[in-house]
Amino acid sequence: MSTARDDVLGRIAGALGRRGTPAAEAYAAIDRPYLRRHHEDGILDLFAERVAHYRATVHRVDTAGLPGAVARVLSRGRYAVPAGLPAEWIAEVDPGLLVHEPPVAELDALDGVVTGCAVAIAETGTIVLDHGPGQGRRAFSLVPDHHLIVVTAGQVAPDVPEALERLDPARPLTFVSGPSATSDIELNRVEGVHGPRTLDVILTR
Structure with missing residues (x-):
């Protein structure tokens, strides 16, 4: 029997032995020997670089x-605005271009959506929505062809472990790494199949 298999089975046995232990205590007891942070400086620069690598603007x-x-990004077309989005973010946008909290059935007729996010990950260039205030229902980030996401500097975590600690696993989470894209069997890239074809990210500092 391999050492790796013994290790895995031992961990499972140990986890099962903690039945009845409060979830928070059991979670805290999990051994995490991996490196939790790979970057200390230049976090915003790294995030911007990784997001742009995915063909986002x-x-x-x-x-x-x-x-x-x-206002410059949302200069033409009609855009969905979720409840709870800070009013000052859209203060300079033509009100005639904005549709506040539209029903899901109307999203496909709109040109895009503007939302905030819950957290962003510099290492992977990923933005995570937990669909709280200012982020809308999950359909907001999947149906419109254009998604503008506002990310504040304080929301950018250096690496995945730290980002996950900021999230509530009981909430619906949507991970966005660039525009929606897939490839066929011949590796021809197709964008916009499973979500927005165009992704704009405004990063504040």
Whole structure:
């Protein structure tokens, strides 16, 4: 019997032996010998680089420039706005372009959606939505062809472990790594099959 198999079976046996232990205590007792953080500096630069690698367009602005950046991206078409999105983010957008909290049946007729997020991961260039205030239902991030996501500097975690600690696993989580894309058997890339064809990310600093 291999050492690796013994190790796996031993871990399972140990986990089963903790039946009746409070979930938080059992979770804290799990051995985590892996490196938790690979980066200490340049986190925002790394995140912007990784997001752009996925063919998303990244706009970097300071907080004061955020409303203007949103208005430039949402300059034509009609866009869904989820409940709870900060009003100041869309203060400079033509109100006639915005549809607040549209029903799911109307999303396909809109050109895009603007949302916030729950957390972002610099190492992987991933943005995570937990569909809380300002993020809308999951359909908001899947149906419209264009998705604009606002990411604040404080929401960017260096690596996956730290990002996961900020999330509630009981909530519905959507992980976004660039525009929706897939490839056929001949490796021809097709975008927009399972979600937005175009992804814009505004990163504040």
